[in-house]
Amino acid sequence: MTLLSCRNLTKSYAGVTVLHDAGFELRAGEVHALVGENGAGKSTLCRILCGITPPDAGEMQLGGRRHAPRSRHQAESAGVRMVMQELNLLPTLSVAENIYLGALPRRLGVINYAKLNADAERAVRAIGLRDVHAAQPVSSLGIGQAQLVEIAAALVTRCGVLVLDEPTAALTTREIDLLFAHLRRLKSEGVGIIYVSHRMEEIRAMADRITILRDGRHIATRAVNDITHDETVRLMVGRDLSAAAAELRPESTAGARRGAARVAMRVENLHRLPAVRDVSFTLREGEILGFAGLMGSGRTETMRAIFAADRADSGKIYLGGSPEPVRIRHPRDAVRRGIAFLTEDRKAQGLLLPSSIQDNTTLARMGSVSRLRFWINRRAERATARGYIDKLSTRCKSPDQSVVELSGGNQQKVVLAKWLFRDSRVLIFDEPTRGIDVGAKFEIYRLLRELASGGKAIIVVSSDLLELTAIADRIAVMSAGRLVETFDRGQWTQEKIMEAALSGYTSAAATSMAAAGRVESV
Amino acid sequence: MSNDITAPSVEIAPPLPPRRRRLSLGLITDQLGLIAVLALLIAGFAFTTPHFFTRDNFTTIFNQMPATVLCAVGMTYVLIIGGVDLSVGSVLGLSGGVVGVLMTGAHPQPLWIAVLAALGAGALCGLLNGLIVVTWSVPSFVVTLGMLEIARGATHWLTASRTAYIGSRAGTIADLSLGGLSLPVYIALAAVIIGQFVLSRTVFGRYMIAVGTNEEAVRLSGISTRPVKTAVFVIAGLCAAAGAVMDVSRSQASNPNAGTGLELDVIAAVVIGGTSLMGGRGSVASSLLGVAIIAVLSSGLAARGVRDETKRLITGTVIVAAVILDYYRLRFIKR
Numbered sequence: 104m105t106l107l108s109c110r111n112l113t114k115s116y117a118g119v120t121v122l123h124d125a126g127f128e129l130r131a132g133e134v135h136a137l138v139g140e141n142g143a144g145k146s147t148l149c150r151i152l153c154g155i156t157p158p159d160a161g162e163m164q165l166g167g168r169r170h171a172p173r174s175r176h177q178a179e180s181a182g183v184r185m186v187m188q189e190l191n192l193l194p195t196l197s198v199a200e201n202i203y204l205g206a207l208p209r210r211l212g213v214i215n216y217a218k219l220n221a222d223a224e225r226a227v228r229a230i231g232l233r234d235v236h237a238a239q240p241v242s243s244l245g246i247g248q249a250q251l252v253e254i255a256a257a258l259v260t261r262c263g264v265l266v267l268d269e270p271t272a273a274l275t276t277r278e279i280d281l282l283f284a285h286l287r288r289l290k291s292e293g294v295g296i297i298y299v300s301h302r303m304e305e306i307r308a309m310a311d312r313i314t315i316l317r318d319g320r321h322i323a324t325r326a327v328n329d330i331t332h333d334e335t336v337r338l339m340v341g342r343d344l345s346a347a348a349a350e351l352r353p354e355s356t357a358g359a360r361r362g363a364a365r366v367a368m369r370v371e372n373l374h375r376l377p378a379v380r381d382v383s384f385t386l387r388e389g390e391i392l393g394f395a396g397l398m399g400s401g402r403t404e405t406m407r408a409i410f411a412a413d414r415a416d417s418g419k420i421y422l423g424g425s426p427e428p429v430r431i432r433h434p435r436d437a438v439r440r441g442i443a444f445l446t447e448d449r450k451a452q453g454l455l456l457p458s459s460i461q462d463n464t465t466l467a468r469m470g471s472v473s474r475l476r477f478w479i480n481r482r483a484e485r486a487t488a489r490g491y492i493d494k495l496s497t498r499c500k501s502p503d504q505s506v507v508e509l510s511g512g513n514q515q516k517v518v519l520a521k522w523l524f525r526d527s528r529v530l531i532f533d534e535p536t537r538g539i540d541v542g543a544k545f546e547i548y549r550l551l552r553e554l555a556s557g558g559k560a561i562i563v564v565s566s567d568l569l570e571l572t573a574i575a576d577r578i579a580v581m582s583a584g585r586l587v588e589t590f591d592r593g594q595w596t597q598e599k600i601m602e603a604a605l606s607g608y609t610s611a612a613a614t615s616m617a618a619a620g621r622v623e624s625v
Numbered sequence: 626m627s628n629d630i631t632a633p634s635v636e637i638a639p640p641l642p643p644r645r646r647r648l649s650l651g652l653i654t655d656q657l658g659l660i661a662v663l664a665l666l667i668a669g670f671a672f673t674t675p676h677f678f679t680r681d682n683f684t685t686i687f688n689q690m691p692a693t694v695l696c697a698v699g700m701t702y703v704l705i706i707g708g709v710d711l712s713v714g715s716v717l718g719l720s721g722g723v724v725g726v727l728m729t730g731a732h733p734q735p736l737w738i739a740v741l742a743a744l745g746a747g748a749l750c751g752l753l754n755g756l757i758v759v760t761w762s763v764p765s766f767v768v769t770l771g772m773l774e775i776a777r778g779a780t781h782w783l784t785a786s787r788t789a790y791i792g793s794r795a796g797t798i799a800d801l802s803l804g805g806l807s808l809p810v811y812i813a814l815a816a817v818i819i820g821q822f823v824l825s826r827t828v829f830g831r832y833m834i835a836v837g838t839n840e841e842a843v844r845l846s847g848i849s850t851r852p853v854k855t856a857v858f859v860i861a862g863l864c865a866a867a868g869a870v871m872d873v874s875r876s877q878a879s880n881p882n883a884g885t886g887l888e889l890d891v892i893a894a895v896v897i898g899g900t901s902l903m904g905g906r907g908s909v910a911s912s913l914l915g916v917a918i919i920a921v922l923s924s925g926l927a928a929r930g931v932r933d934e935t936k937r938l939i940t941g942t943v944i945v946a947a948v949i950l951d952y953y954r955l956r957f958i959k960r
């Protein structure tokens with residue numbers, strides 16, 4: 104039974120058509136995956152369905168009736184709910200208040216906190232969040248936890264159509280399993296689920312049908328069982344994925360070369376309690392060192408401490424094989440010494456969103472595009488930005504274009520351009536492909552490889568094990584704030600990595616950790 | 626074949642069309658709306674009000690503007706970094722007081738020493754504002770609100786709340802004139818031109834906009850944001866002090882209540898010019914037009930004999946209307 108259908112949807116922004124006569128059908132009780140590359144129109148399509156953006160042309164039907172929501176609220180009243188890719192929570196309110204915002208239980212006009220918190224606690228448990236309390240402010244949550252709270256909020260009210268845009272981007276495997284169990288239950292209740300994701304293995308596990316969009320057009324809709332993984336990707340990008348993946352693998356000779364390569368950075372006994380405990384590792388030129396671990400295992404915190412985005416409690420950092428440790432007390436010191444940090448949250452920490460590509464590219468090294476570090480040489484600036492646009496194949500209209508208009512993958516390239524222009528030698532990538540689609544992901548991987556073979560030392564923090572095993576030369580695994588194991592290429596399996604990632608959370612380890620914590624706090 | 630695979634999956638960016646330099650065209654289109662509003666106001670008053678559209682009247686309007694324009698230059702910077710400076714009126718009062726005290730005391734000092742001391746006082750107030758804001762991450766609203774009181778208190782303490790009549794020795798600056806316009810008008814104009822160029826063409830200007838847009842991204846790009854923010858408050862203090870010198874020179878007296886409430890006029894003018902209170906966006910040249918719009922409105926209404934309370938109602942409406950217009954202008958540009 105068709106639940107929601109749309110036809111001939113067209114939408115353009117600033118003269119660029121992002122959706123071109125697109126249409127598709129959603130049946131009751133199905134999970135319908137929506138896939139496509141950067142700018143294929145998935146997010147725009149979802150935004151139209153949910154009343155956030157009106158279409159320029161085209162029509163939609165919901166349960167046999169015309170569906171033309173003029174606001175998100177109207178769409179929700181009609182039973183269409185959406186979990187957005189970007190978090191939409193209010194950080195200062197509690198988890199419970201966020202979940203029930205708009206439908207807060209009241210008694211005599213006053214919020215009934217007892218009921219609110221009890222209900223929210225149930226919703227949070229149901230989605231599988233163990234260490235989150237209903238009364239806790241959202242600002243105290245990690246990004247993965249916040250994402251689950253957002254999903255929980257969408258699930259507490261009944262709906263006919265649920266739109267999930269990249270719901271698993273920040274989730275761990277266990278959290279994903281819990282989410283999927285939920286989705287199956289909703290499915291059995293007849294809810295139609297639109298599932299936007301770049302993760303093919305999830306789509307194959309979860310979806311019934313798959314619709315492929317490319318350049319704003321509808322390319323194909325198939326039952327998941329009728330289409331192979333490779334064919335899907337070919338339709339999305341017009342290329343062969345497995346061959347591309349093989350291309351990425353470092354050659355065997357690279358390993359031998361690495362053994363002799365110079366040390367780029369050595370970190371010794373880095374502490375930043377409670378998240379980072381006694382982390383030591385060595386990074387060589389020309390290698391990609393992956394950092395695996397569960398959400399909250401201290402990977403991001405370690406990188407922030409190295410970069411002095413947060414001040415470390417103690418620890419030494421040596422650069423370029425020098426026997427003297429360097430003093431890094433401000434990100435300025437780290438940047439001067441050739442360390443770059445590409446943060447997990449590009450929009451909030453990496454980019455000047457309303458500013459141009461050009462201004463973002465030169466920000467970290469204005470001295471080179473100005474006379475006497477004062478007078479900006481716009482021509483040099485523009486040439487620089489253009490050079491990196493070509494080099495990284497950034498898709499944009501011109502160097503003057505505002506980065507807010509770019510897709511996630513292209514925004515990431517702008518951040519990368521900034522650091523390449525700064526001539527950084529150690530590049531730390533925190534979740535480099537979060538919210539970036541398959542085709543662009545491979546481009547980022549290819550760039551990482553190119554940079555490594557050009558002699559850069561690269562750290563990649565990622566929650567995507569497939570990603571790490573595809574591109575890393577070595578993988579360091581963190582668990583409960585400690586670096587528990589480092590695997591060389593060839594030695595690892597997904598199971599071994601997972602085991603190491605969990606090792607810090609066993610009861611024995613937890614006890615010894617608590618004891619250590621007491622000693623440290625004395 | 627492998628070449629095909631490793632080739633970028635997105636098509637290479639299309640050849641970029643040659644673009645005109647931004648300054649010439651962009652600046653004017655950005656300001657077109659304000660110029661239109663100003664022209665309409667002048668035309669409206671010219672046709673309905675006798676003695677408005679005369680050389681004398683415009684000379685008077687221009688000669689009253691320099692202090693406000695100078696303060697507006699500094700205020701534009703402060704708003705661009707996402708702050709606000711409520712102390713400009715009081716700092717103007719204090720700097721004027723310094724000039725008065727030095728030139729009329731037991732050992733009267735020459736004008737140039739008094740001017741330097743006044744600028745020093747303004748810079749010091751700005752420095753305090755800036756250092757407190759960056760050291761304790763206190764909102765500038767609160768810090769400068771404190772400075773508003775402190776500087777005014779210091780002025781009254783310094784001058785014993787008395788107006789100092791300096792006489793023609795103070796008039797050296799304002800008495801110089803060219804084409805009916807006094808030197809302060811040219812100084813203020815120069816400040817606007819320099820201020821606009823520093824904003825749009827220098828590294829410091831770029832840092833200001835960047836800090837106002839996303840301070841954390843700037844910090845994580847390895848740039849110290851504290852010196853930038855502190856410098857902006859110092860500039861705002863210096864601008865207020867320069868404004869004080871212009872005013873004292875024009876009136877040849879220093880009144881301890883000078884500049885009371887000026888901060889709100891200045892903020893209004895800058896906001897009318899389209900500078901965002903949220904930071905990251907603004908233009909010094911537009912602020913000048915904002916000051917001119919308020920000045921013309923005020924003078925025109927006075928010439929029509931409109932009562933003061935009505936003037937305030939109208940001025941307030943214009944400020945709010947300007948912000949609403951700016952909203953539509955931005956939406957139009959985004960299309």
